[in-house]
Amino acid sequence: MSGPLTPSQTVGPFFGVGLPFEKGEQMVPPGSAGLIRIEGQVFDGNGEPVPDALLELWQPDDRGHYRTVVDGDATRGKSRGPSTGFGRCRTDSEGAFSFVTVKPGATPAPDGRMQAPHVNVTVFARGLLRHLVTRMYFPDETDANATDPVLNLVEPTRRETLIAKNCGGVLHFDVRLQGEQETVFFAI
Amino acid sequence: MSQDEREPPYLYPDYVGTRLRAPAKPLVNLPQGFHDFPAPLFPRAIAELDHDLTRQHAGEPIGERIIVTGRVLDSDGRPLRNTIVEVWQANAAGRYLDQDDQHPAPLDPNFSGAGGCLTDDDGRYRFITIKPGAYPWKNHRNAWRPAHIHFSLVGSQFRSRLVTQMYFPGDPLMPRDPILQSIPDQAGRDRLVSLFDPQTTVPEWALAYRWDIVLRGRTATPFEDET
Numbered sequence A: 001m002s003g004p005l006t007p008s009q010t011v012g013p014f015f016g017v018g019l020p021f022e023k024g025e026q027m028v029p030p031g032s033a034g035l036i037r038i039e040g041q042v043f044d045g046n047g048e049p050v051p052d053a054l055l056e057l058w059q060p061d062d063r064g065h066y067r068t069v070v071d072g073d074a075t076r077g078k079s080r081g082p083s084t085g086f087g088r089c090r091t092d093s094e095g096a097f098s099f100v101t102v103k104p105g106a107t108p109a110p111d112g113r114m115q116a117p118h119v120n121v122t123v124f125a126r127g128l129l130r131h132l133v134t135r136m137y138f139p140d141e142t143d144a145n146a147t148d149p150v151l152n153l154v155e156p157t158r159r160e161t162l163i164a165k166n167c168g169g170v171l172h173f174d175v176r177l178q179g180e181q182e183t184v185f186f187a188i
Numbered sequence B: 001m002s003q004d005e006r007e008p009p010y011l012y013p014d015y016v017g018t019r020l021r022a023p024a025k026p027l028v029n030l031p032q033g034f035h036d037f038p039a040p041l042f043p044r045a046i047a048e049l050d051h052d053l054t055r056q057h058a059g060e061p062i063g064e065r066i067i068v069t070g071r072v073l074d075s076d077g078r079p080l081r082n083t084i085v086e087v088w089q090a091n092a093a094g095r096y097l098d099q100d101d102q103h104p105a106p107l108d109p110n111f112s113g114a115g116g117c118l119t120d121d122d123g124r125y126r127f128i129t130i131k132p133g134a135y136p137w138k139n140h141r142n143a144w145r146p147a148h149i150h151f152s153l154v155g156s157q158f159r160s161r162l163v164t165q166m167y168f169p170g171d172p173l174m175p176r177d178p179i180l181q182s183i184p185d186q187a188g189r190d191r192l193v194s195l196f197d198p199q200t201t202v203p204e205w206a207l208a209y210r211w212d213i214v215l216r217g218r219t220a221t222p223f224e225d226e227t
Helices: A140-148 A156-162 B185-188
Strands: A036-044 A053-058 A086-090 A098-100 A117-124 A132-137 A166-168 A168-171 B064-074 B084-089 B113-118 B124-130 B133-137 B143-145 B150-152 B163-167 B205-212 B213-215
Touching: A036 A053, A036 A117, A053 A098, A086 A098, A132 A156, A168 B124, B084 B124, B150 B213, B163 B213
Parallel strands: A036 A168, B064 B205, B064 B213
Antiparallel strands: A036 A098, A053 A086, A053 A117, A117 A132, A166 A168, B064 B124, B084 B113, B084 B150, B133 B143, B150 B163
16 A cells, blocks of 8 residues: 655755754763764765764664563653664764764674674765665774675775774774765665 | 666765765775664654644745645564654745755744654554745755655664655656656656545545655565566
């Protein structure tokens, strides 16, 4: 009875009134054990910052479990910990964003192989008719990253666009929408 | 036609904003199932009255009061219940409550233009709002966006995530709008146009528009191989 899927359209430049919400970028309460900070900027094909982008992070908990919607209550569910695994942050005038979360645990791929710990990153922006999907991996997981089934699908020269850099304890992850250093994006 | 061919391309030069933001390198395909993980809990609280954009301030907003309702379904036709629907829109004069909106049309102190709700057991959502106005944008000479309401849905899966726009039937600006026209086929564009719904219209109070939304399910569903 349903028809084909509803097509996507851009978020446009004025999503600020509708999508960001208070503390959306704080995926765990301040002072939580194992807290990490992720910072970065979004750039366009000219290397200019993108001030009207919105990022969402989706991730499992520190044991690699996705905390999922419990039937009957999509917003609260049966929480076992402080994080829901969902974060949302818009970019500022410098194209910058930041999140506070915990490092996710490793998760098995559908084929049973283990995936290195990673955060799923979704990018929306004016000028993006569809959202983009990428992943942020961790710089201290050299061995797990080397055998990660998704990183191994990516040309070796482009893999580094998916691995955050540790800058004095803060994980730095830039998103380059287009150009020489373009971030690897995945088909949805 | 595959689902990918039904979606707008990333690069659509008539929409100037895509030119420096569309990825130039091909997207990397993951094997089936790698994006099949369930949606996380949504941390934003949705309050009972968030579905009514006309009751967020002391007075009523200026404009044509409307009801916008429909069902959220997965690609197998199953209703998605208790799923989050977020909306935002311009006011009746075509102005957003956003400091970057420079359109010289009045703001309405009684209208913020944002709302949210959870779908019911039939997957149904319902908003009360005012009909948004068309507004100019600088994409090309004399460019105007057709009236539209932005919708954001999380759905049940990572793959379900959808941000899109709902349009109004008969709007003469639609054929001239590169954002809507970026969708390759007419059937796809038509899926973003609501229907006037006389049954839901409330006499002496508000016209109603109906618009159903179909989200991706898990890759195991056969739908995407059809046609």
